[in-house]
Amino acid sequence: MAKREGMVRVTDATERITHWLLAGSCLFALLTGLGLMFHQWEIIPTLLGGYYATKWMHIFSGVVFAVSLIAAMIMWWHECKFVADDGKWIMQAGGYLWEAEDLPPAGMYNAGQKIFFWFVVVFGIIIVLSGLVMWNPLVFPVVLARWAYMLHVMSVFAVASFVIAHIYLGTFANPGTVQIMFTGWATKAYCEEHKGRWLADRELKAEAESAAE
Amino acid sequence: MAEYIKLIDLTKCTGCRACQVACKQWNELPAEKTGFSGSLQNPLDLSYDTWTLIRYDEFEEDGGTKWIMRHDACMHCDWPACVKACPSPGALVKTDTGAVVHDKRFCIGCKACVVACPFDIPRYSKKEEKIAKCTLCYDRITDGKPPACVNACPTGCLQFGPKEQMIEQAHKRADAVGGAVYPSNPKYETHVLYVIPTEIQLAQLQHVNPNPKMPTTILWWKNLFKPFTLLGIGGVAGLAALHYMIKGPHRVSEKEEGGEADG
Numbered sequence: 001m002a003k004r005e006g007m008v009r010v011t012d013a014t015e016r017i018t019h020w021l022l023a024g025s026c027l028f029a030l031l032t033g034l035g036l037m038f039h040q041w042e043i044i045p046t047l048l049g050g051y052y053a054t055k056w057m058h059i060f061s062g063v064v065f066a067v068s069l070i071a072a073m074i075m076w077w078h079e080c081k082f083v084a085d086d087g088k089w090i091m092q093a094g095g096y097l098w099e100a101e102d103l104p105p106a107g108m109y110n111a112g113q114k115i116f117f118w119f120v121v122v123f124g125i126i127i128v129l130s131g132l133v134m135w136n137p138l139v140f141p142v143v144l145a146r147w148a149y150m151l152h153v154m155s156v157f158a159v160a161s162f163v164i165a166h167i168y169l170g171t172f173a174n175p176g177t178v179q180i181m182f183t184g185w186a187t188k189a190y191c192e193e194h195k196g197r198w199l200a201d202r203e204l205k206a207e208a209e210s211a212a213e
Numbered sequence: 214m215a216e217y218i219k220l221i222d223l224t225k226c227t228g229c230r231a232c233q234v235a236c237k238q239w240n241e242l243p244a245e246k247t248g249f250s251g252s253l254q255n256p257l258d259l260s261y262d263t264w265t266l267i268r269y270d271e272f273e274e275d276g277g278t279k280w281i282m283r284h285d286a287c288m289h290c291d292w293p294a295c296v297k298a299c300p301s302p303g304a305l306v307k308t309d310t311g312a313v314v315h316d317k318r319f320c321i322g323c324k325a326c327v328v329a330c331p332f333d334i335p336r337y338s339k340k341e342e343k344i345a346k347c348t349l350c351y352d353r354i355t356d357g358k359p360p361a362c363v364n365a366c367p368t369g370c371l372q373f374g375p376k377e378q379m380i381e382q383a384h385k386r387a388d389a390v391g392g393a394v395y396p397s398n399p400k401y402e403t404h405v406l407y408v409i410p411t412e413i414q415l416a417q418l419q420h421v422n423p424n425p426k427m428p429t430t431i432l433w434w435k436n437l438f439k440p441f442t443l444l445g446i447g448g449v450a451g452l453a454a455l456h457y458m459i460k461g462p463h464r465v466s467e468k469e470e471g472g473e474a475d476g
Contacts, residue, residue, distance in 0.1 A: 036301075136324075146431060
C-alpha cells in the first residue's frame with residue numbers, strides 16, 4: 001500500500017465495492033419501486049422500457065441488494081457493535097444539533113453510523129424477505145403475502161428516509177467523508193476528528209509492530 | 214354510463230352450466246382438460262381460461278343428498294382491492310359501468326391483485342405471465358347487451374340491469390323466498406349480488422368470503438406507507454437542507470492540516 005503524505009487509508013477496495021453495490025442496488029430498487037408504486041411517475045418505467053421491464057429490474061436489483069447486504073453484514077457488524085461511549089455520543093446527537101462539550105472519540109464508525117448500519121440490516125432483511133414473498137406470492141398463505149406487501153413499503157419508508165440523512169451526512173454535512181468511499185483515503189486531521197479512537201488504536205498497533213521488528 | 218349489477222338468485226340455479234359455456238364462447242377461452250373428481254363441479258376451480266364456473270356443494274339432508282349450485286365469478290367491487298394493488302396503469306381498471314376489467318396488454322404479471330382480492334378471483338398464468346378474470350362482459354354491456362352468462366341462463370337465476378333496480382329486485386326476491394342478499398355489508402358495495410335462501414349457511418359453501426372488505430394490509434400499504442415514503446424522503450431532505458443552512462458543514466479544523474481538509 002503506497003503511503004500518501006498526511007493521509008490515512010480508511011477503507012479497502014472490498015469495502016468500497018460492497019458499499020457501492022449495496023448503495024447502487026438500493027437506490028435503483030428505490031427508483032424502480034417508486035416508479036411501480038406511483039402511477040403519476042410513469043416517466044420512470046417509460047425511460048426504463050416499460051412496466052414489465054421495470055418489474056424485472058426491480059427484482060434483479062433486489063437480488064443484488066440482498067447479496068451485498070449479506071456481504072455488508074459480514075464485513076461491518078464487528079465494527080458496528082455498540083460500545084459504552086456510543087451512549088454519550090447519542091445523548092449529544094453527535095454534536096450535530098447543538099455544541100457538544102465532551103463528545104467521545106469514535107471508533108471506525110460513530111454511534112450514528114452504527115445505528116444506520118443496524119437500521120439497514122434490520123429493515124433490509126424485512127425488505128428482502130418480503131420481496132421474496134412478493135416475487136412469488138401465490139405459494140404463500142394469502143394473509144402472509146398481504147403482510148409482505150405492507151411490510152415491504154413500510155421498511156422502504158424507514159430505510160429510504162435514513163438513506164437521505166446518510167447521504168447528507170456523508171457529503172454536504174461532513175466534507176472529506178465521501179472520498180473514503182471513493183478513493184479510500186481521508187486526511188489525518190479528518191480521522192482525528194471523526195475516528196479518533198480508531199486512529200489511536202491503529203497508531204498503537206503500528207508502533208508495536210515497528211518495535212517488534 | 215350507468216352502473217349495472219348482475220343478480221344471482223341461488224333459488225333458481227339448476228346447475229346446467231350454460232353460463233360457464235357462454236363465458237368461454239364469448240371470451241374465446243379454450244376448454245380445459247378435466248377429469249373425474251367425484252364432484253359435478255368441473256373444472257374444479259377458476260383459472261386463467263375459466264372466468265366463471267358453477268360450484269357444487271353437497272349436503273346430506275333428511276337422509277338424501279342436497280346440492281347447492283353457485284355461479285362464481287368476479288364480484289366487481291365498487292372499491293376494488295385488485296385495482297388498488299395493481300402497479301401497471303390500465304392493467305386493471307374500474308369502469309363507470311361498475312365492471313372491473315383487466316387488460317392483458319398492460320398486465321406485467323406481478324400477481325399483486327391475486328393477493329389483494331378479498332374474493333380470490335384473479336388467476337395467474339405462468340405461461341403468459343399475466344392474470345385474467347371475469348370482465349362482466351364489459352364489451353357487451355357497453356353495447357347494451359347483457360353479459361354472455363346472463364344471456365345464456367335459462368332459468369332466470371342470472372339477471373342483469375341498472376344498479377338501483379337490481380338492488381331493489383334482490384331485496385324483494387330475498388323477502389319473497391325468505392333469504393338474504395349477499396354481500397350484506399352496506400359499506401362494501403359490489404356489482405354482483407346473490408340472493409341466498411336462509412336454509413343455506415354461507416359457511417357451508419366453498420370459496421365464499423362471508424364478510425368481504427378491503428384487506429387492511431392492502432389499504433395500509435397503499436394509503437399509508439406509500440405516501441409515507443415520499444414524506445420520509447422529502448422530509449429528511451428538507452431537514453438536511455435546513456441543517457446545512459443553520460449549522461453549515463462540519464469542517465475539520467484546518468490549522469492542524471495546513472491545507473484544505475475537505476478534499
